[in-house]
Amino acid sequence: MKIVLHITSFLLFLGSFNTIAQDSKNIENYTFDELSDKYYEYKFTDSLKAKKFAHFYFNKALKEKDTVNAIDGKYYLSEVYKNDSIYINYLDSLISKTKLNPNKMYPTYAFLKKGNLFFNNELFNVSLKNYILASSNLKKNKNDSLNYLLKIRISTLKNFDQKNLESLKILLECNQYYINNKNKVSDNKHSAVLMNISILYAKLKKIDSSNIFINKAIEFAYEKNDNFLKGYCYYLKGRCFFENGAYKKTILNIKKSIPYLIIDENYRNLSLCYSYIAKSYEKLNNEKNALKYHFLVDSLYITTKIPSKKVKNSFNYISHHYKDKGDLKNQLKYIEKQIFVDSIQASVGKNLSKTFTEEYDRPKLIAEKQKIISELNNEVSFYKKSRIYIVIVLILSFILFLYQFRKRKKQEQQFEKLTLKLKNKKEVENSVNSNTNTQKNLPETIITELLAKLDSFEQQPENFTNSKLTLSTLAKELETNSNYLSKVINQKKGCNFSTYLRKLRIDYALDLLEKDATIRKFSINAIAKEVGFKNAETFSKAFFKETELNPSYYIKQLEKKK
Numbered sequence: 001m002k003i004v005l006h007i008t009s010f011l012l013f014l015g016s017f018n019t020i021a022q023d024s025k026n027i028e029n030y031t032f033d034e035l036s037d038k039y040y041e042y043k044f045t046d047s048l049k050a051k052k053f054a055h056f057y058f059n060k061a062l063k064e065k066d067t068v069n070a071i072d073g074k075y076y077l078s079e080v081y082k083n084d085s086i087y088i089n090y091l092d093s094l095i096s097k098t099k100l101n102p103n104k105m106y107p108t109y110a111f112l113k114k115g116n117l118f119f120n121n122e123l124f125n126v127s128l129k130n131y132i133l134a135s136s137n138l139k140k141n142k143n144d145s146l147n148y149l150l151k152i153r154i155s156t157l158k159n160f161d162q163k164n165l166e167s168l169k170i171l172l173e174c175n176q177y178y179i180n181n182k183n184k185v186s187d188n189k190h191s192a193v194l195m196n197i198s199i200l201y202a203k204l205k206k207i208d209s210s211n212i213f214i215n216k217a218i219e220f221a222y223e224k225n226d227n228f229l230k231g232y233c234y235y236l237k238g239r240c241f242f243e244n245g246a247y248k249k250t251i252l253n254i255k256k257s258i259p260y261l262i263i264d265e266n267y268r269n270l271s272l273c274y275s276y277i278a279k280s281y282e283k284l285n286n287e288k289n290a291l292k293y294h295f296l297v298d299s300l301y302i303t304t305k306i307p308s309k310k311v312k313n314s315f316n317y318i319s320h321h322y323k324d325k326g327d328l329k330n331q332l333k334y335i336e337k338q339i340f341v342d343s344i345q346a347s348v349g350k351n352l353s354k355t356f357t358e359e360y361d362r363p364k365l366i367a368e369k370q371k372i373i374s375e376l377n378n379e380v381s382f383y384k385k386s387r388i389y390i391v392i393v394l395i396l397s398f399i400l401f402l403y404q405f406r407k408r409k410k411q412e413q414q415f416e417k418l419t420l421k422l423k424n425k426k427e428v429e430n431s432v433n434s435n436t437n438t439q440k441n442l443p444e445t446i447i448t449e450l451l452a453k454l455d456s457f458e459q460q461p462e463n464f465t466n467s468k469l470t471l472s473t474l475a476k477e478l479e480t481n482s483n484y485l486s487k488v489i490n491q492k493k494g495c496n497f498s499t500y501l502r503k504l505r506i507d508y509a510l511d512l513l514e515k516d517a518t519i520r521k522f523s524i525n526a527i528a529k530e531v532g533f534k535n536a537e538t539f540s541k542a543f544f545k546e547t548e549l550n551p552s553y554y555i556k557q558l559e560k561k562k
Contacts, residue, residue: 104143168200191220231260247280267304275310307341450488453478464504465532471497506546
């Protein structure tokens with residue numbers, strides 16, 4: 001796998017396009033690079049083949065005791081199964097195994113990889129925390145290669161934090177290290193650093209310096225005949241021309257880079273490309289093409305949901321376009337999009353020392369939104385609302401408010417009560433085993449034996465989360481009959497079999513939701529099936545019956561508490 005680092009992320013290079021049927025080489029003889037190429041070849045076209053190559057990649061790494069490639073294999077598996085926890089859990093296990101006896105590679109490399117994943121998922125503060133942990137380990141076990149990889153990532157975060165000079169200083173240090181240690185560093189990593197430096201110089205309006213470093217990156221691209229790298233160089237060249245006011249050259253160069261970014265699936269930079277082209281057309285007073293590329297930014301955002309300051313700029317431009325046309329509904333639509341993206345950015349960057357500079361004042365946007373809503377209401381209604389109607393609405397609103405307030409308070413109290421109960425909970429048997437109203441016609445030996453088997457049954461969630469489980473099938477598993485089992489459950493558990501099973505599953509669901517943040521992100525239907533219910537409706541009814549809360553509310557409160 002070929003990796004190129006640009007200002008926001010490492011970029012993945014896709015490899016060969018031969019099909020498995022066409023490739024006469026036996027899969028057992030594939031190198032890791034060949035397996036990686038095959039995985040990416042089938043990632044979006046044939047998930048079964050992609051899974052096959054991902055599993056083979058990981059198993060090959062395990063067989064050869066190659067931890068670095070095993071990490072990559074787990075990443076492929078998390079991608080193809082669309083489950084980040086596969087990757088994170090593997091990294092956490094490596095960290096756990098190596099943190100007591102750290103070496104030059106681990107757990108530093110595992111923290112670095114975790115940081116990269118969170119970075120790519122826009123969780124910048126969590127990413128930074130992992131980079132800091134990696135850096136802390138490096139103080140005890142020096143590793144220059146990992147050290148400078150970390151510096152590059154921290155530099156990128158500083159750039160996001162608008163600390164351009166600090167970011168540039170770090171990258172210039174990395175560049176000097178790579179110059180002095182050419183045998184230790186891949187050309188791609190070095191060229192990525194050169195590209196990042198070029199961008200920072202351009203942002204600092206030092207165009208000559210920016211051109212020096214982008215030209216060095218271009219030399220790498222042509223020396224290696226690397227078309228992808230050439231594509232990114234066109235993009236950076238275009239940005240330099242933009243900073244220098246050469247807008248026609250900006251459009252020409254950035255348009256050349258777009259096909260490479262699409263193939264490389266670098267949607268963040270693709271959005272930036274559309275934005276720079278749109279801004280260039282604005283500067284050239286070509287409103288038609290400017291609007292076209294701002295709409296392309298919007299279209300890409302709808303697909304990828306990647307927020308950025310440039311996306312906000314496009315929404316701002318489009319909203320003003322509709323304002324000029326007198327189209328209030330579409331103007332409102334894009335103002336709301338601006339506000340939404342602004343809130344996401346504020347949430348993502350709130351724990352960094354500063355947030356990105358905003359071009360459009362958020363309170364002003366909200367005020368304009370309210371004004372437009374008022375105008376739209378006036379268009380719909382030609383008559384003023386009567387005072388009596390207003391009073392009725394206010395009274396009804398107040399009553400509704402009181403109802404909702406009391407309902408919310410009751411839910412909050414029930415949530416706290418449930419949370420406290422979970423902290424101090426004891427096994428179900430503790431509260432019901434003292435039942436002395438035992439039927440005399442059931443031998444004590446049978447009761448004792450069945451209680452022991454039920455205890456074992458309750459310790460393994462996979463037993464009671466089987467949605468096809470019945471009293472009859474459980475009786476067979478416990479080597480007894482349905483009559484005996486039903487009597488013991490009624491006598492010792494204080495409820496019938498159906499209620500007993502429901503309580504076990506809901507208790508398990510509560511435990512999962514409390515401990516596992518990933519489960520809390522599942523849909524209600526997915527959680528239901530995870531704990532043994534056939535659908536969301538039956539799960540929600542059972543959950544409410546046991547807790548007097550809806551599962552969605554409970555999960556929301558848990559997230560707030562966490």
